[in-house]
Every structure is written in structure tokens, then in C-alpha cells.
Amino acid sequence: MTHVLDPDALSADARALTVPLPPYRDVTRSDATFRAFLHGLPGVDQVGAEARVAQLGTRSIKTTSKAWAIDTAISMVDLTTLEGADTPGKVRSLAAKAKQPDPTDPTTPRVAAVCVYGDLAGVAREALGDSGVHVAAVATAFPSGRASRAVKLADVRDAVENGADEIDMVIDRGAFLAGRYLDVYEEIVAVKEACARPGAQGPAHLKVILETGELVTLDNVRRASWIAMLAGGDFIKTSTGKVSPAATLPVGLVMLEAVRDFRAATGRVVGFKPAGGIRTTKDAIKHLVLINETAGPDWLHPDRFRFGASSLLNDLLLQRQKLRTGHYSGPDYVSVD
Numbered sequence: 001m002t003h004v005l006d007p008d009a010l011s012a013d014a015r016a017l018t019v020p021l022p023p024y025r026d027v028t029r030s031d032a033t034f035r036a037f038l039h040g041l042p043g044v045d046q047v048g049a050e051a052r053v054a055q056l057g058t059r060s061i062k063t064t065s066k067a068w069a070i071d072t073a074i075s076m077v078d079l080t081t082l083e084g085a086d087t088p089g090k091v092r093s094l095a096a097k098a099k100q101p102d103p104t105d106p107t108t109p110r111v112a113a114v115c116v117y118g119d120l121a122g123v124a125r126e127a128l129g130d131s132g133v134h135v136a137a138v139a140t141a142f143p144s145g146r147a148s149r150a151v152k153l154a155d156v157r158d159a160v161e162n163g164a165d166e167i168d169m170v171i172d173r174g175a176f177l178a179g180r181y182l183d184v185y186e187e188i189v190a191v192k193e194a195c196a197r198p199g200a201q202g203p204a205h206l207k208v209i210l211e212t213g214e215l216v217t218l219d220n221v222r223r224a225s226w227i228a229m230l231a232g233g234d235f236i237k238t239s240t241g242k243v244s245p246a247a248t249l250p251v252g253l254v255m256l257e258a259v260r261d262f263r264a265a266t267g268r269v270v271g272f273k274p275a276g277g278i279r280t281t282k283d284a285i286k287h288l289v290l291i292n293e294t295a296g297p298d299w300l301h302p303d304r305f306r307f308g309a310s311s312l313l314n315d316l317l318l319q320r321q322k323l324r325t326g327h328y329s330g331p332d333y334v335s336v337d
Helices: 012-018 033-038 046-056 063-075 088-099 117-127 150-160 173-177 181-194 218-232 249-266 279-293 312-325
Strands: 077-080 115-118 134-141 168-172 207-211 234-238 271-273 307-309
Touching: 012 117, 033 181, 033 218, 046 249, 046 279, 063 077, 063 207, 063 279, 063 312, 077 088, 077 134, 077 249, 077 312, 088 134, 115 117, 115 312, 117 134, 134 150, 150 181, 168 181, 168 234, 168 307, 173 181, 173 218, 181 218, 218 234, 218 249, 234 249, 249 279
Parallel strands: 077 115, 077 307, 115 134, 134 168, 168 207, 207 234, 234 271
Antiparallel strands: none
């Protein structure tokens, strides 16, 4: 299907990129055309972005809203372990926690997914069973992305065959920073095709990791976001968690504006996943406020928003118990992942 941008459907900031603009399939017909499109996107006012997130970060919420926010954040967590020392036992333990985050309170929501390396996706799949918690697997030579395309695609297929419902791929940042935008686009398209699964269950969902800490500017973050969305990514994700800075609020603002404007332009919804450095309930609530105020309440759902995190869940559980019982339990109340 060919999508044509509708100027009347866009925000004022996005409207500038619609005149003149051919259908998207024409945008990617050559390196020069794609470069012209991406560099024609509205520039990002970094000072303005920082001021906007600072202002949103001062918002306070009532106790009843905080309880809802904590449960919502728990349901959006991709509980993650991505270490060279990961073992099947650790993954099974993480899966048990994902299914029942607080064994003392069965009303606690389960998390959205368990995120592991592709070779452990089968272990996670078996441990999670029919719980409804998804298996996410990193691929494409995570975290560096430094491998041939054939190797990256084999990595994806292996993870899918092992039982991954979702693939978290990394883009080739070297190609992006060298201005080879069409190469980045075509690789994402190829990875999307490699996410195919047999039967009626449909392809594994694709989350495209931009590694924003290496993209240098917010303008580059916006361009990379559009590349990923045009190429068919189901989510755009900030970071691998291996590079600093990772999921900063200004980066989140730019990426949320991108998914908002992309839906307005095309009708297609793309999710957003910040990952790296989100450790506290306060951090999580700031992101929820940012989502609501930027992309809108439609994104306040695990199908459209995820937190890539490991330690965040523990703090959410401690804060949840504080609201429920009136006192903190201390760090030994939650398991060490």
C-alpha cells in the first residue's frame, strides 16, 4: 500500500515536511531522494526539547493516579537480562518473576515480556508457557551491529525459530552516521522479512534500536526514527543499555513526536521503547507523563509502549507495596535479578 502524507492531518511542526512530498515508495527510490526527505524533516530545537521535558518532569500526581501509574508501568516492562554470563537457570528465574512479580500479592500485573539473547529464547519460551508474557530476543549482532547482513539475518531467524515473539534489532550506526541511509533502511526491511514465523501467528514484532547515545544530535534521532518506521519497524527503541547516555527524556520526546506524526501521516501506529538508565518509579512516571502529553493516551498500553529494564521492576514493586500497606519493606522484599 502506498501512503501519501495528508498535510491537514499533521501537527504544525510536521506540516513542513509535506510540501512537496511524493508517496513513500518514491522517497526511498534512491540515496539522493531519501537523503533529501530525511534532511527535510523539521529540525529539533534542543533547548526547547530540554525545557519541555523539564516542565513535564515537575508534574505531580495524586495517590490514586500513582497506583494506576505503577500498575501500568509494571505491565509495560520488558524484564531484561543481556549479560555474557546469562544461564538457563537465570532466565527461568526471570521468567518466574515476570509471570508473578510479587508472590505475596496476586493482583500485581505481570510484565509485558522477558528480553534475552536469542540462544536463550527457547528457554524463556518454555518457562513462560501460555502465561501471556512475550519472549523478546535481541539480534543482528547486538549490541554493536558489526556483522555482515547475512550473519544478522541468520541471527534473527535463529531467535525466531527458538520461540521469540519479538525481535529487538540494532541499526548499523556506522552506516547511518556515514549518510548511507538507504542501506540502513534496506537492512531493517530485510530483518522484518526474517521475522516471519510459520502458521497463522504472524511475524515476530520488530523493535528497532537506534542507539541514540551514538547518534550525536536530536536531529539524527528524528531521522533514524523515520527510517525505522518507514522500513516497517513495529517499535522504535532508544538504546541497547550498553551505551551512555541512553533513554534520556529529550530523546524520548523527539521519538514520541516522530511516532505521533507518523500515525497522523500514514495511519500506522508504531510503538516506543526507552531502554537504559530507567531505574526508579519516579523515572517511569516521568515517561508516562511524557507519553500522555506528547503522543497521547492511546500509547499508554503495552502494545504501544515498553520499558527496557532490569532493576526498575523492583522499585515499582516496593513503591506498590508502600501504597498498599503504608510502609516500605526494604530491598530484601524483592528478588535480586
